[in-house]
Amino acid sequence: MLPPPITVSRLDVSRIEPLLDDLDDDQVLGLEDELLRATVVEPRSMPADVVTMNSRVRCREENSGREWSVTLVYPQDAGKPDTVSILAPVGAALLGLAKGQSIDWPGRNGRTLRIVILDVEYQPEAAGDYDL
Template sequence: MTDMFAVERRLSELDHVRLSRLVHRHKGGRRTSPTTGPIEQLLGAAEVLSWPELPPDVVTMRSRVLLQDLQTGLTSRWTLSFPGDAESGANRVSVLSPLGFSLLGQRAGATVRWSTPAGDTLAAVVLDILFQPESSGDYAM
């Protein structure tokens, strides 16, 4: 993950607070996740913006995105979720998963890469942000 922050990522203030609490709970509860360390690094490195400053093409928590797999060309829709809300059958991906982490803070048009449990690297383009809570005025989600 040496290239993790090669592209500047943006977070909403609310996402920053919620993700900081999530990381704190994981550390306090002595639970571990392969993504907790990178999330902590992202929280320290990302540009944190208030909701009026946040561009509508940034993937935030609970955003719905349209991805195109670079290998197959197939498209899929995903919602970036907190771990308790994630459900693969409903295409809700946890921010602590490799795909979820790769999406957080990216912009439409970005290429995201993540590793599978088998060690393969997958890549997709964020074709569109279908829904972003902040740009829809939904700050309580």
């Protein structure tokens, strides 16, 4: 399955790119690939249903039906409850997805999990919070 199209804000790209210098090759390639395939827009033009940095997202794993919410954060904010770092593979995969889109994710025992974005519960751009 081809990855779905994604949209990323110019502000997020400008904040993520400096992080790439401190990563190993595998992490850099995954995150760079996501940024390279993204449509980049100005923060004020970001659709409200797209996952951006510091967005709180409601997800569902299709096979189990399990639902959860998580906030996509920069590495310095990771480790808090219900957060995932942009440097984690799943964090990089969530960036730029819109409500209703899904990604296939390698799970335990080689099973593929399909994660669906149910809702973007909070998005900084939609709330006018450009300094997060």
